Amino acid sequence: MFITIIPVITEDEIRYYKQLDERQGRLFLGLKAQSLGRSGVRLVSEAFGADIKTVRKGKSELSALPSTPTKRIRKTGGGAKKN
Numbered sequence: 001m002f003i004t005i006i007p008v009i010t011e012d013e014i015r016y017y018k019q020l021d022e023r024q025g026r027l028f029l030g031l032k033a034q035s036l037g038r039s040g041v042r043l044v045s046e047a048f049g050a051d052i053k054t055v056r057k058g059k060s061e062l063s064a065l066p067s068t069p070t071k072r073i074r075k076t077g078g079g080a081k082k083n
Contacts, residue, residue: 009044009048026057031062
């Protein structure tokens with residue numbers, strides 16, 4: 001018995017991808033490709049209109065990410081002041 005799984009990439013995901021900067025976009029494509037498995041790179045490349053090399057680079061960057069963020073988003077001392 002063969003089971004065919006058709007990956008779904010929504011319009012919302014495509015709109016979201018277009019709002020990301022270069023690095024974030026690569027990481028998003030890499031994550032999507034990993035989640036789709038064996039032919040994920042090709043499928044993601046076709047669906048998002050991205051180069052295959054970009055998706056592959058995103059996958060490799062994703063696997064090389066540290067488990068905790070390395071830089072802060074907010075400046076030190078930012079936020080509400082304590083009395």
